[in-house]
Amino acid sequence: MLSNWKRQRAARRLKPGDGHSLPRFRWWQLFSRTIFHLRLAGEDGRPQTWSVDVRLWGDSDDGEVRARLYRDGRHEATSKLPAEFPVTGGAIEVVTSGYGLKRCHVVPDDGGPARQLVPDPASAEGRRARLEREHPGMSRTIGFVTWSVLVAALVLGVPQLVEQISHIPPVAEDVGTFTSPVHLSATVNVALVVATLLASTERALRLRYHWLLDGGLFDGDD
Template sequence: MRMLRPVRLHQALNRTVHTITLPDPDGRAVWAVETDIMEDHRARLYRDGQRTSMAKMPAGFTIPGGKIEVDAGLYGVTRVHLVTPDGQERRLAPAPGTLEYRRAVLTRDHPRLSRGIAVIAVVILLVNLVLAAPAWLEMVTSIPEVAERFGTFTSPVLLPGWLLATLTVAGVVAATERAVTWRHNRIVDAETIWTSL
C-alpha cells in the first residue's frame, strides 16, 4: 500500500494535496486527494495516509459521508469537493507545503498584500486578453494545417518578441495565482488558454 508523501518545495507548481477530516466508525479519518499535473491526469485518494484508490480526472471517490469530486485544468485543481448525500458541498483544505496552502497563509497573514497581488493578476490577464491573445491566435493560425481548416487571423496589434514573451510569462504567473486562490471569471480568464501554449 502506497503512503502519502509530503509536498516538497520543488513540487509546489505541479503537485497538490487537499484534505478533509470526517467522522468514522473508528473515530475520525483524514481523507486526502493528491494530483500531479506533470505526472498524469489522475487523482489519488488516501485514508489516513494510505492510498485507497486512483482514478482519471474528472474523478469521483465514494467515501463514508459522501463523494469527493476532483478535477484539474491547465493551471491546477479546479474542483476538489466533498458532496454529501443531501447535495451540500465542502471544499477540501490545501495541505501544508502546497502552493494553495502557502497562498492561503499569505492571505491570512497579509490581507492587503494578498488583495494587491490579486488585482495585479487581473490587470495582467486583461492586458494579455487585449494584446497577447491576438498575437498568439495569429501565430497558431499561421500553422498550415490550422490555416487550411480554420483560415488565418491577423492581429491588429504588432508586438515585439520580447514583449510577447514577457506577457506570456506574466500571464502564466497570473493564471496560476488565480487558480491557487480559486478565483475564476469567464472574461478575465478567457485568455489563459493562450498563455499555456
Template sequence: MFKQWRRQRAVRRIEAGDGRPVKRFRWWQLLGRSLFHLEIADSTGRCSEYSVDVRQWKTDENGYVKVFLYRNGLQHAVSRAPAVFPVEGGAIEVAASNFGLKRCHFVSDAGVERQMHPDVHSAEGRRARFDERRPQLSRLIGIVSIVALLVGVGLLLQQIAVPILRIPPIAEQIGPVEPLIHLPLWLSIGLGLVAALASTERALRMRYRWWLDAAGN
C-alpha cells in the same frame, strides 16, 4: 444528464490503492505536488481523514495526471483527473489544470460543497496562509493576475480573429484586416510568462474560469 454520465464514468476509472502511507510534503515538491486534507464523518459520527495527493509529473500512459486518495493516512484509491471518489455521505471531486488543481472538493449527497484544506507545507497552503496574514496585498495580487490574464485573452482572440477575417470571402466584404496590436517577440514572450505566472497564482487558490485561465494554458 451529461454531468451524471461523466460522474459515473469517473467512478468506473477508480482503482484500489496499495495501502502505502501518505508521504510528508517536502519543500522541493512545491512546484509539482498538491496535497489536501479533510475530515469526513459517517452516519454514526465517526470521522475519517481523507487526503488527496496529486503530482503533476506523475501521469499514466496516456498523459493524464494521477490522483491518489488516502484514508486515515493509507492509500485508499487511485484514479486519473478528473476524479470522483465516493466516500461517506458523498464524494470527493478532483480536477486539474496545466498549473495545478482547479477543484478539490467534498460534495455531500445533498449537494453541499466543502473545499478540502491544503497541507500547510504545500504551495497552496503557503498561499492560503499569506492570504490570512496579508489580505489586502493578497487581494491586489489576485487583481493583477486577473488583469494579466485578460490581456492574454485579448491577444489570443486577436490571433484567432485576424486569420479568420482574412479568409477571401470575408475579406472581400470587410476589406483588409490588420492586427490592432503589433508586439515585438520579446514582449510576446514576456506576456506569455506573466500569463503563466498568473494562472499558477490562481491555481494555488483554485480559482478557475475556462474563458479566463485558458489564456495561460
C-alpha cells in the same frame, strides 16, 4: 442524466488502493505535487481524515496525471482525472487545468453546497492560503494584479493570434483575413506570455479558474 453519465465514467476510472502510507511532502515538490485534506465523521461517528494527492507533472512511470485518495494516511483509491471519490456522505471531485488544480471539492449527497478541501500547509497552495490568512490586503492586491494581467493578455494577445491564424492559406480562402488593431514587438509578446503563465499559476494556487481567462479554450474545458 448528464450527471449520472459523468459519475459512471468517473466510477470506471477508480482503482482500489493498496494501503500504502501517504508519502511525506518534500520541499522540491512545491510546484509538481499538491495535497488537500478533508475531516469528516465516519459511519461510526469517529473523525476521519481524507487526503487527495496529485502529482501535477504526471506519474514517473507513464506520465499520466492521477489523483490518489488516502483515509487516515492509508491509500484507498486511485483515479485518472477528472476524478470523483466516494466518501462518507458525499464525493470528492478533483479536476486539473493546464496550471494546477481548478477543483478539489467535496459535494454532499444531500444536495448541500460543495466546499473546497484544505490544502496541506507544506504545499504551494497551503503557503498561498497562509498568505491570504495572515496578509489579506496583500493577497487581494496580488489577486487583482493577476486578474488584470490575464485580461490584458486577452485583449492584447487574442487579436494578434487571430490575425496570424487568418493568414493561413486555407483559412484565408474560406473566411478571409483579419488585421489586428494591436501589434506588439516580439519582446513585449514574450513578456506577456510569461506574465500570463505566472498569473494563471498564481490563480491555480487558489483554485480560481475561468474558462476564458485561464486557458479553458485550449485545455478542453467543458
